[in-house]
Amino acid sequence: MAKIERPVSEFNSELKLKGFNVWQLEADSHATRIYNRKDFYKICLTTGKSIIHYADRSFEHEGTILFFGNPHIPYSWETLSTTYVGYTVLFSEDFFSSLGRSESLQHSPLFKIGGTPIVSLDEKQRDLLNTMFLKMIEEQKSDYAYKDDLIRNYINLIIHEALKIQPSVSFDQHKNAAGRLTSVFLELLERQFPVETIDRPLKFKTAQDYALSLNVHANYLNRAVKEITGKPTTAHITERIVNEAKALLQHTDWNVADIAYALGFEYPTYFNNFFKKVTGTNPTSFRELLV
Template sequence: MAAKIERPISEFNSELKLKGFNVWQLEADSQATRIYNRKDFYKICLTTGKSMVHYADRSFEHEGTILFFGNPHVPYSWETISTSYVGYTVLFSEDFFNALERSESLQHSPLFKIGGTPVIKIEEGTRDVLNTIFLRMIEEQTGDYIYKDDLIRNYINLIIHEALKIQPSIEFDQHKNAAGRLTSVFFELLERQFPIETRNRPLKLRMAQDYAIALNVHANYLNRAVKEITGRPTTLHITERIVAEAKALLLHTDWNISEIAYALGFEYPTYFNNFFKKATGNNPTFFREGVV
């Protein structure tokens, strides 16, 4: 068997940055391990075959047809296992997608968000529907229809809604009251801080009080709003997001523990060690070394 090769997504970046999207049919190439570092583009992939997806600190092994939703804020890699492997992929920027006025932030979707469900098993009937949508996107991509960008955004929305019908989520319900709007802004502000790309710019907002000040509300009011909408306190959401980023940095960078601690806004490595152990039950070194 030939040695596995890496195919960085950067080869698509030039074209993507010009138009905001790219869609294509996958090669029947079972020897590739595709590595996607945190870049600028969301990804939806419909594949049939056997594969292993490593997504942040989790791994998903699937056989058959799946839909995968990749978030540019989360590092992941894709390993093809079967000898027969077919499907389609669309990459797009959030700016491209959000040009559709009714679009909500992708980071709030249960399909793309941190800790969400990035892999969904697809039955044959749904696969036929999705195949048709991807083929239409490919056809429009090479066409000269003046409104093709709007049409492709609609196709992407169709794929997302087909997935949501299979994998419904209470958290995707849109709340239009004041508490819902404040909670939405809180999550937007939370996600805006990530990913951590450099060791020299530490996390600015790490406590609930920090977010309350940034949003010009009292911390108790912010917490009541967030808890009303999500059923969980503000501090828990912040902690889980920082832990998720810490795991990503431990697994996907060569930064030492002190550098990671500083990047995440901890004054001393011992504070980060205590925080991580309290949240996960393990210290950062053991997690990185694969002891857990």
């Protein structure tokens, strides 16, 4: 089966533990980092000058900050300093939830949509958090049988230390709430693509899926998207899935059933009917026309 080339990512391709990795940032130049791993929460402790674009907001900061990234919220990072130092930890919700917490990280004030993901630190706070990151790096390398539990506790301590500090609020925001929500929806939609492997089907397939992720009612999301773009939420989702289906039919040798599954359809017949309704032809015929 043909492979789809993965987008370039700054992250290590293999996590040190299942669902976890931590490392020290190296000195950098004027580079733009775009974080495109779709499955992992991120906490960065950094010192330098940067601009962070988080969903529909932008934040420029010089000094030491903690940044909390949610895989369900699009964001990117522009480094403005010639040197940039600190630490990054990646972890999945499954890894963290092994602590027995029932509340999703998506609802945390630091990670949720509409929350404030950036916390400014003074020197004393930075030194304390530096120690925690160094401890995680040390444990990651160790042979201690329960190191994953210990690491989860360090992550939890970092989160609680951040919650005790007043979050930074100096963001530039869209004035229009509908525009703000639409911007986040469209970026979240695009983050699901390209589909890279068969065993990782689309997580969000309906307007309701996106609304739940964004913590809004589906009708409210639809009104906002239609007001700004002139098209309902479902139309955007349908167009993007169809475009991806066409790309997979053209550029891979996956069979139709595999493509259907990768795009979130429970049965190939559902995908066939969907594709034909939108394009006027079925997937097999479309592929044959390309030969």
